[in-house]
Amino acid sequence: MSLLGMFWNQTVCLLQHFRGRKNRCYSLAVRAVRRAFVYASKARKAKRRSMRQLWIQRVAAASREQHMKYPALIHNLLKCSVALNRRVLCDLSITEPRSFQSLTALAHARRTEGLRAALGDGAEPPGVFSRITQLQ
């Protein structure tokens, strides 16, 4: 059981696509494989960040199609205690456009109620959607 043989047996599928002598020569390959593993570990954390960023961009695009901005949508859904996360909102906006449209309508209604409550002097009765209590 030579270490060299073990190395090549275990990593040949990983370094086939490396450039130059890094895919053939042991000393260069060892360093390249270690760097590749480090990049893969760092990327596993960054993947979660970039996925969330993509979801936010997609939800923002879909809400702008419905004449609403992303921060307003998220804040008002939170105030209505709708606990859908960005991943689910993104999937809804792509595959279930009508459901997403109704969510934006809900957020818009809650927003206008909030604005009316803020600008008015409290003489009007409080709105329907603002009666939902906050999540604990």
Added chain:
Amino acid sequence: MSSFSRSAQQWATFARSWLLIDARMQPPGKIASVCSVRLQGKHKPIYHPLSDIGDHVVVMNTRHIAFSGNKWEQKVYSSHTGYPGSFKQLTAAQMHQKDPTAIIKLAVYGMLPKNLTRRTMMQRLQLFPDDLLPDDILRNLTEELPQPREIPRKLSEYTQEERDAFPMLWTPLVDYKRLLPNF
């Protein structure tokens, strides 16, 4: 739409549409931001930076854009070819005189993401100084985007009834002309 076959639905979703925007009396920065959003495809819920889902954007009447403030004289476009003595600085007015589409082109170029897809997106942007568009582009157009700025009406465009109906903000003196400064 749900009666389409799957392949037809996919084709319709990922198709690249041709959008028109009229830049008459609009600030070029606002036009450019609208263009850049559409060219990248950020207005679509299926956006991904690698998927190349931007649309074509055609901007007409770029000769009639309207900078706010004194930007026609104060905004400076600088360029340097790298050779000594070739540092050029042009005001926006001079730039516009030389090439009526250059201001919007540079604005959009600066607003797109600074990567290799920027050049392809710029290829998909068509700029025309007047509202004369070639036939093949006219045939491709699908949608007109609303103008970002509401154009205020000139005093001459108000009817006499509207002018009379406007409320008096203060009562002027009978002989106000005496108090006007004469230069």
